[in-house]
Amino acid sequence: AQSVTQLDSQVPVFEEAPVELRCNYSSSVSVYLFWYVQYPNQGLQLLLKYLSGSTLVKGINGFEAEFNKSQTSFHLRKPSVHISDTAEYFCAGTRYQGAQKLVFGQGTRLTINP
Amino acid sequence: DTEVTQTPKHLVMGMTNKKSLKCEQHMGHRAMYWYKQKAKKPPELMFVYSYEKLSINESVPSRFSPECPNSSLLNLHLHALQPEDSALYLCASSHPGVPGYTFGSGTRLTVV
Numbered sequence: 001a002q003s004v005t006q007l008d009s010q011v012p013v014f015e016e017a018p019v020e021l022r023c024n025y026s027s028s029v030s031v032y033l034f035w036y037v038q039y040p041n042q043g044l045q046l047l048l049k050y051l052s053g054s055t056l057v058k059g060i061n062g063f064e065a066e067f068n069k070s071q072t073s074f075h076l077r078k079p080s081v082h083i084s085d086t087a088e089y090f091c092a093g094t095r096y097q098g099a100q101k102l103v104f105g106q107g108t109r110l111t112i113n114p
Numbered sequence: 115d116t117e118v119t120q121t122p123k124h125l126v127m128g129m130t131n132k133k134s135l136k137c138e139q140h141m142g143h144r145a146m147y148w149y150k151q152k153a154k155k156p157p158e159l160m161f162v163y164s165y166e167k168l169s170i171n172e173s174v175p176s177r178f179s180p181e182c183p184n185s186s187l188l189n190l191h192l193h194a195l196q197p198e199d200s201a202l203y204l205c206a207s208s209h210p211g212v213p214g215y216t217f218g219s220g221t222r223l224t225v226v
Binding site: 032034036041042043044045046049051090094096097098099100101102104105106107109 | 118120145154155156157159162163164169170204208210211212213214215216217218219220222
């Protein structure tokens with residue numbers, strides 16, 4: 001079965017510092033991967049997605065992620081974070097293009113300290 | 115229109131009440147989903163509708179009853195809920211052949 005693992009439940013960083021949120025997936029077939037952000041009391045917003053092609057994916061709000069097939073990873077990075085980036089981040093994957101079941105990681109709480 | 119709209123945003127209901135959650139999208143997506151999210155947890159899939167037909171039911175108790183009247187609308191009918199059903203209920207939609215969802219902002223449900 002496909003699974004998605006987020007290696008850190010909480011990541012505290014200082015404002016303007018770089019950050020990496022780690023995500024590993026398991027799958028023996030083609031996979032589509034996503035990062036979603038959830039601000040307090042809101043729904044999930046798509047940050048970026050990997051479908052195929054270039055392994056470096058750029059998303060909204062200055063985030064990017066790199067798909068690494070050999071390491072089965074899809075880590076999320078931002079070179080300089082802001083207070084407004086404080087949120088819950090979810091990595092997710094699916095093998096299907098039709099009606100899909102997205103498999104979510106457990107989430108990483110990113111806290112930005114001034 | 116690139117949004118999934120959920121109403122109401124907040125709902126408080128008693129254990130004997132009947133209420134409904136509504137979800138609407140006008141992006142031409144033909145798959146729609148209900149997820150349940152408890153605090154500090156990832157969303158959990160409840161139901162999937164594909165072309166207005168129920169395709170996945172993740173063993174959800176019958177006190178939750180989904181309905182898809184047309185390709186733009188998805189409802190979740192609630193009856194005789196328990197306090198442990200209190201959660202954020204998220205609706206999502208997706209386009210055939212395009213991986214990934216668009217989520218709504220959710221309905222915060224409290225059962226008293």
